Amino acid sequence: MKNNGKATFLEKAGYGFGDMASSMFWKIFSYYLPFFYSNVFGLSLAHAGTLLLITKLYDAVSDPVMGMIADRTETKWGKYRPYLLWCAVPFAVAGVLTFTTPDAGYGFKHAFAYITYLIMMTAYTAINVPYGAMLGVITPDSREKTVFSSYRMFFAYGGSFVALAIFEPLQGFFRGMEGVTAADSWQYSMIVVGAICAVLFVLCFAMTKERVKTEPPAAGNTSVLKDLRSLVTNGPWWILLGAAIGILLFNSIRGGAAAYYFKDFIGGSAIFSCGIFLAVGEIANMVGVALAVPMSDRMGKKSAYMLALLTAAVLSVFIMFIPVTNAGLWTLIVLQVLISVATGVTLPLLWSMFADIADYSEYRNSSASTGLIFSSSSMAQKFGGAFGSALILWVLAAFGYDTSESAVQTQAALTGLKAMMSWIPALGAFAAAAIVAFYPLTSAKMKEISAALAERRKNN
Numbered sequence: 091m092k093n094n095g096k097a098t099f100l101e102k103a104g105y106g107f108g109d110m111a112s113s114m115f116w117k118i119f120s121y122y123l124p125f126f127y128s129n130v131f132g133l134s135l136a137h138a139g140t141l142l143l144i145t146k147l148y149d150a151v152s153d154p155v156m157g158m159i160a161d162r163t164e165t166k167w168g169k170y171r172p173y174l175l176w177c178a179v180p181f182a183v184a185g186v187l188t189f190t191t192p193d194a195g196y197g198f199k200h201a202f203a204y205i206t207y208l209i210m211m212t213a214y215t216a217i218n219v220p221y222g223a224m225l226g227v228i229t230p231d232s233r234e235k236t237v238f239s240s241y242r243m244f245f246a247y248g249g250s251f252v253a254l255a256i257f258e259p260l261q262g263f264f265r266g267m268e269g270v271t272a273a274d275s276w277q278y279s280m281i282v283v284g285a286i287c288a289v290l291f292v293l294c295f296a297m298t299k300e301r302v303k304t305e306p307p308a309a310g311n312t313s314v315l316k317d318l319r320s321l322v323t324n325g326p327w328w329i330l331l332g333a334a335i336g337i338l339l340f341n342s343i344r345g346g347a348a349a350y351y352f353k354d355f356i357g358g359s360a361i362f363s364c365g366i367f368l369a370v371g372e373i374a375n376m377v378g379v380a381l382a383v384p385m386s387d388r389m390g391k392k393s394a395y396m397l398a399l400l401t402a403a404v405l406s407v408f409i410m411f412i413p414v415t416n417a418g419l420w421t422l423i424v425l426q427v428l429i430s431v432a433t434g435v436t437l438p439l440l441w442s443m444f445a446d447i448a449d450y451s452e453y454r455n456s457s458a459s460t461g462l463i464f465s466s467s468s469m470a471q472k473f474g475g476a477f478g479s480a481l482i483l484w485v486l487a488a489f490g491y492d493t494s495e496s497a498v499q500t501q502a503a504l505t506g507l508k509a510m511m512s513w514i515p516a517l518g519a520f521a522a523a524a525i526v527a528f529y530p531l532t533s534a535k536m537k538e539i540s541a542a543l544a545e546r547r548k549n550n
Contacts, residue, residue, distance in 0.1 A: 097229060097238070097301075104297025105228065105238055106245025108174060108221045111290035113246035114253035114283055115185050115214070121345040121368060122257065123188070124479045127203065128486075128493050130273055131191050135493065137200060139483030145207055149469055152212060154321075156219040157465030158314060163220075168300030170220035170227065170461065177217035178291035182284030184213040189280040191273035217291065219465045225441060226448040226460035227302040230544065232536045236383055236391070236442040243379040243438040249290070251372035253283055258365040317462050320455045326447050327463065329529045330440070336522025337399060337436050338474025339481075340515040344406065344429075345371075346482045347510035350491070354499045355507045361419055370423060371430040378434020390533045391439045391446075396523045398435035403519035405429045410512035446531050446539075453539045474518075482510055 127138035163169045187206040192199055225235055225242070260279035264270050270278070321327060345368065352364035378398070385394040405428050412418045412425075448460045489506030492499060499507075531539075 097234070101228075101298055102238055102241040103245070104294055105224070106241040106294075107290045107297070108224075108294035109242045109246035110249030111178075111181075111287035111294070112214075112218055112221065112249075114249040114287050114290075115181075117250040117345070117368075117372075118253050118257055118280070118283065119185075119188075119210075120342045120479065121254070122349060124346050124482050125349040126189060126276060128483065129495075130276060131203065132196070132199060133203060135483045135487040135491065138203075139480040139487070141200075141203055141207065142483070143477060143480040145204065145211060148208060149211055149215065149473070152215050153219060153465040153469040154318070154462055156215045157223065157462035158317060160220040160223055160461035160465075161317070167295075168227070170223045171295055171298060171300055173217055173220035174291045174295035177213060178288040178295075181213045181217050181291065182288040184210040185284050185287070186277060186280045189276045191277070215465075219461060221294070222441065222444075222464035223448075223461040224298065224300065225445045226464065227300045228298065230302050230540070232442075232446055232449070232533075232540055233383075233387075235445040236386055236438060239438040239442040239445070240379050240382050242441065243382070243434070244376050246437075247372045247375035247379060247434065250375070251369050252286075254365055254368045254372060257283070258363070316455075320451055321462055324447065324451055324454075324463075326450060326529060326531050329525055330443055330447060333395075333399075333522040333526040333529070334440055335474045335477075336518045336520075336525065337433070337440070339478045339518030340402065340406070340522070341433060342474055342478030343482060343510055343515040343518065346479050347507060350482075350486065351507045351511050354491075354497075355504050356414055356419070361416060362423070367423070367426060371426050374427040374430035375434035378431040378436075379438055381431070382435045382438040385435060386439060386442075391443055392526060392529050392532065395436055395439045395443070395526055398432045398439075399519045399523040399526070402429050402432035402436075403516040403523070405432070406511075406516040406519070407513050410508050443529070443531070446536050449536070449539055449543055450531060453543055478515075478518075481514075485510055485514070 124138060124142070127133045127141070128135055133141070160170050160173065163172065165172050167175075184206070188210045190206065192202050194202070225238055228238055229235055257279055260282055261272075261275040264275040264278040265272060348364050348368055352367065382394070385397075388394075389397070405425055409422065409425060412422050444464060448463045451463060452460075485506050486503070489503045490500055491503045491506065
């Protein structure tokens with residue numbers, strides 16, 4: 091291991107810029123893409139839901155492949171950091187293409203949606219898997235990884251807040267221009283967001299460094315098989331993968347259903363909009379991120395993670411019973427704040443625990459597969475987000491939701507909207523808490539592993 095000095099505040103902030111960029115796109119995709127596909131682009135609910143799920147089969151291959159490619163990358167800038175520079179512009183362009191509506195027939199548009207979404211997920215994988223893996227090599231200290239992860243998530247939620255706060259106003263601004271259609275306004279808005287994201291990724295590259303020199307995978311094809319074998323026999327990895335999918339289902343279902351919920355259940359005369367509701371949640375998430383380190387210091391990462399999950403799940407169930415009155419809407423905002431604080435605690439801990447699993451894998455196998463392990467977290471994020479988005483569209487279809495602009499929804503459809511804002515996502519959080527109860531890498535165990543790795547690396 092080579093440690094070239096302690097990380098500064100600017101480096102931690104620079105690392106946060108990476109997920110600020112990623113999250114600006116991810117939240118727009120998670121919260122608005124189902125609505126865009128069904129209500130703007132023109133896909134049927136069934137086709138849009140199937141598209142979002144089937145494309146994840148591709149990610150099941152692309153994410154681990156990208157992790158192994160990154161693990162084997164050697165440059166003067168390190169293994170993972172160069173991808174932030176190389177992929178920043180392709181990432182932005184791919185996002186714009188995904189929110190582009192071609193003037194063509196339904197069949198062409200259906201195919202175009204598959205192609206552009208796959209391109210977007212490829213670009214996301216190419217930049218986000220190496221970015222996530224950087225947490226494993228930016229510092230050797232387990233607690234410091236939680237600090238870096240907290241900076242990451244603080245900036246991520248800050249980026250999400252900016253994206254959600256400006257996205258609808260940007261659409262309104264462009265829609266007010268002569269000759270600009272509703273579909274055009276979505277594309278133009280994504281051009282603005284994409285340009286911001288590309289700049290943030292370049293800043294992340296420029297402001298960070300890789301300090302830890304891990305043991306590289308052995309040369310030859312057998313190393314790939316060894317990496318995969320080590321991964322699938324890693325018990326803590328399976329536990330955290332299941333928990334990650336559960337919490338990401340919770341977030342994606344609640345966020346993705348909000349646009350429909352505000353349009354058809356609450357209505358346009360509400361005292362606040364969907365964008366404000368989501369943006370308030372991002373600010374509250376940032377409060378939760380700030381609580382993650384002191385909570386994990388006090389009770390350990392595992393216990394803090396479980397407590398936050400159970401809090402979010404229980405509070406979410408109450409949304410089912412909120413009436414559409416001014417008092418009810420203020421209650422909704424209060425619950426959104428409390429739920430978002432709880433979920434804000436979970437994600438820094440999740441990424442830090444994946445970094446611990448990478449150390450555990452190196453400790454057990456004498457060979458680091460940091461990129462491969464972090465690719466699983468990206469894969470979980472995509473599966474959770476995609477299945478959540480697909481579930482939204484399928485549930486809407488099952489409850490008879492009408493996608494036409496002036497539709498009056500049936501009582502069954504409105505009940506489905508309430509369920510997707512309350513007890514359906516809560517099931518994902520409850521499941522995640524139950525799964526993580528079996529996570530074995532306690533603070534004491536990680537101190538033992540970190541000491542052993544430090545000695546081993548010193549002797550290499």
